[in-house]
Amino acid sequence: MTAQHPGPVLVYAPDRGIGDLMWHLPTFRAIAATTPEGQVVLVARPSSRAAEVLAVEPTIASVIYARHFTGSLKGVKEVLDFWRICREVKPRAVWILEKIGRPAQAAWLAGVPERRGFGLGHKSQEQWLQGPFLPKAMRPDHRLTKLAAFEALHGLKVDSREPGLLLDPKAVAAVKARFDDRPGPWLVLGVGASEPARTWPAERFAAASQALADLFPTVFWLGGPGDVARIKPTLDAQPMAGRDVLTCDLPLDQAAALIALSAGFLGNDSGPLNVAASVGRPAIGLMGTSPVPAYSRWFSRLDGGEGRIADISVDQAVSAVRTRFTQEEWANRDIRAA
Incomplete structure (x- = not known):
């Protein structure tokens, strides 16, 4: 200066x-x-x-x-x-x-x-x-x-492209206070998106959640307030009452904390997907238009083709989660105790 x-x-x-x-x-x-x-x-x-x-x-x-x-x-x-x-x-x-x-x-x-x-x-x-x-x-x-x-x-020194987003300790504490009685490991489903071409159908998220019930006792459905009307009827029809939790009311800092405290993330190509990779959580992205490169080691993609996110099947999504859950041993990490 x-x-x-x-x-x-x-x-x-x-x-x-x-x-x-x-x-x-x-x-x-x-x-x-x-x-x-x-x-x-x-x-x-x-x-x-x-x-x-x-x-x-x-x-x-x-x-x-x-x-x-x-x-x-x-x-x-x-x-x-x-x-x-x-x-x-x-x-x-x-x-x-x-x-x-x-x-x-x-x-x-x-x-x-x-x-x-x-x-x-x-x-x-x-x-x-x-x-x-x-x-x-x-x-x-x-x-x-x-x-x-x-x-x-410009000679700028960047050692890693990993964003390494820092979490507000108050937000982490608030999420733990609200949800820590929920059995783990947790899975977050990123059900929100900015446009239909980037939105996987809610009924497929529901089917994926059911197919993964043996791995994840608690599944959080994360979106924005505007997603509630679209998602809630599907979530309410889930057969295991209380296992699927709607969390579209969380402020952004607490949404990031929830993702960080979870074992992994499956969701649309949207902000929460990038947040998941940024806080070091295994994240599987459901890609539609203009697929994002897998820029982080935490981030893997399922690509349904340009503009065709609906081409991604439930079986493909479930298989991707199971594969990474096994290979990366998500269940062996007591994240919430950190």
Whole structure:
């Protein structure tokens, strides 16, 4: 930090999902490690729920939400919004983990001395930033590939792509207080998703739960409040009363704690799936459109084909869980005693 530019380092991650946030965690930490404070200020979309997910992450000093605009003046509004953020925070540097030009222009207009970004041959961004930039040929690559290349390009040290999400001890205690009388090992079913093409049918989750009754005495159905009406009739029809538990009311920090305290996770391609891998729980993802790469050693995929998550059968899902349960000895870990 210099006397001329005493402000913080700002990192802008405009992706909208919780899963996207998890992929970026190693990059956030690597940028923070280059600063004397060991911290950055994160600018993210409200839908990422970054302030909740990263509440106890020591490398994130604070989270600021950049609004998502629509309509004909979207570009102008986004420039003005990020310009406002930069003027209020007064950062000495901005790292833009995307190719878009609007925040780069806003940072330049706000007089931020150091401005970094992907580039990827987009002159609308590169004209406002200092290089080096990712090459245009990398535009089709997955975000995880781009992040790794960007880190190497800027000398950022990343030892592992594992997110290693930290849990709030208060959230862990709350989950234990509520559910610790439930017999284990526990299995979490991630039944929520952002769109139908990423949603495995509720009746298949029910069938998978029944087929795994010999392994898991308790199965939690984890989604959001908006999933309850779709899921509850199927769950209520389950033959073993009380074994399947609806947990769509949990706040995000407690949902992460529940996953971490469970033996494993089976679920849709959604935020909780990425959270499961991020907290080091064996996670089997049911993939539909744009399947996520198996970026974590905790994460394995069942791919029903592009846009065809319904092609994944109950037998395939059950077999995947049984195989990993046996190979990784999920039942031998007394997770809740940790």
